[in-house]
Amino acid sequence: MVSGRVSSYTSPPQSTPVAKPVEKHVGRILAIANQKGGVGKTTTAVNLAASLAVAEQRTLLIDADPQGNATSGCGISRDDFSLHTYDVLLGEATIDQALVRSVQFRHLDVLPTTPDLAAVEVELVDVEDRVSRMRDALKPIRDRYDVILIDCPPSLGLITLNMLVAADALLIPLQCEYYALEGLSQLLGTVQRVQDSVNPALDVDSVLLTMYDARLNLSRQVAADAREHFGEKVFQTVIPRNIRLAEAPSFGKPIVVYDVASVGAQAYMAVAHELIKRLATEKSEDVAAAEAPSDSTSGSIANDAASTPASEHTA
Ligand SMILES: Nc1ncnc2c1ncn2[C@@H]1O[C@H](COP(=O)(O)OP(=O)(O)OP(=O)(O)O)[C@@H](O)[C@H]1O
Ligand SMILES: [Mg+2]
Numbered sequence: 657m658v659s660g661r662v663s664s665y666t667s668p669p670q671s672t673p674v675a676k677p678v679e680k681h682v683g684r685i686l687a688i689a690n691q692k693g694g695v696g697k698t699t700t701a702v703n704l705a706a707s708l709a710v711a712e713q714r715t716l717l718i719d720a721d722p723q724g725n726a727t728s729g730c731g732i733s734r735d736d737f738s739l740h741t742y743d744v745l746l747g748e749a750t751i752d753q754a755l756v757r758s759v760q761f762r763h764l765d766v767l768p769t770t771p772d773l774a775a776v777e778v779e780l781v782d783v784e785d786r787v788s789r790m791r792d793a794l795k796p797i798r799d800r801y802d803v804i805l806i807d808c809p810p811s812l813g814l815i816t817l818n819m820l821v822a823a824d825a826l827l828i829p830l831q832c833e834y835y836a837l838e839g840l841s842q843l844l845g846t847v848q849r850v851q852d853s854v855n856p857a858l859d860v861d862s863v864l865l866t867m868y869d870a871r872l873n874l875s876r877q878v879a880a881d882a883r884e885h886f887g888e889k890v891f892q893t894v895i896p897r898n899i900r901l902a903e904a905p906s907f908g909k910p911i912v913v914y915d916v917a918s919v920g921a922q923a924y925m926a927v928a929h930e931l932i933k934r935l936a937t938e939k940s941e942d943v944a945a946a947e948a949p950s951d952s953t954s955g956s957i958a959n960d961a962a963s964t965p966a967s968e969h970t971a
Pocket of ligand 2: 809
């Protein structure tokens with residue numbers, strides 16, 4: 657089931673005598689995932705990343721889908737890079753070496769991909785640290801960003817697992833269509849397994865309703881069901897079905913460049929602002945928690961925290 661955990665940037669306060677405010681700016685890592693195909697993962701990854709960059713958030717977009725649609729959707733062609741996500745997961749390049757910097761916007765960097773990435777599913781199968789490759793690769797660079805978005809493929813294989821292990825939270829795009837919620841149990845089951853093993857801090861903290869058509873009862877019903885099920889995790893903003901959003905990738909442009917006045921562009925900008933607000937709230941809660949007297953937290957909680965990946969965020 658859906659985790660009720662409050663998402664956090666840092667480990668829970670530990671029993672140190674001096675309270676230390678969180679000073680370092682650590683990038684929140686959001687995996688955009690839904691194993692159902694065509695629900696708007698890539699459209700959300702590209703356009704939310706671009707909207708965040710427009711709002712001067714330092715943003716990294718990782719293309720983790722061998723289809724490479726986020727790479728091309730940002731206007732990056734095969735000639736623009738040599739190293740990519742495959743090389744990073746195989747340990748043959750650092751993210752720094754493979755990044756394409758300032759893609760269309762000063763604040764947007766992209767880790768591109770090619771169809772080669774699909775081979776990772778086979779090539780890493782017998783490798784011991786196979787699920788933590790992306791998490792380890794992100795460690796040295798995450799504090800350079802405000803937000804890191806990962807576009808996941810429509811499957812729950814080794815690539816998606818790597819991204820769930822690396823992520824602080826999931827952002828689930830939910831297409832306002834038949835069976836939108838039914839398909840989620842498999843994804844949430846995988847999330848649960850990741851939480852129970854390698855990444856206890858993983859949170860499902862946002863759901864975005866996509867391809868919403870206000871004229872259809874069905875769209876309204878799916879939206880109502882999602883809000884009932886996920887509560888405040890669902891963004892207030894819904895992404896409407898908008899032809900300009902579907903056209904933009906063939907021009908290699910995020911919607912804010914292709915048609916800033918479109919309802920699609922306005923919607924993704926609104927989601928970006930909601931996200932920025934949420935992250936600011938979480939950050940101030942973390943600072944407050946870090947400054948709070950620490951005697952109430954000792955023993956098992958502190959010990960648990962020491963063994964969670966979340967504790968690495970302040971390292
Ligand atoms: N709000 C929207 N309005 C109109 N078309 C959209 C919208 N969102 C996405 N699309 C179109 O729907 C198709 C699927 O979207 P997208 O590629 O983002 O889904 P996906 O979940 O990434 O797919 P996959 O599972 O194959 O990776 C694309 O052709 C895209 O242009
Ligand atoms: Mg996609």
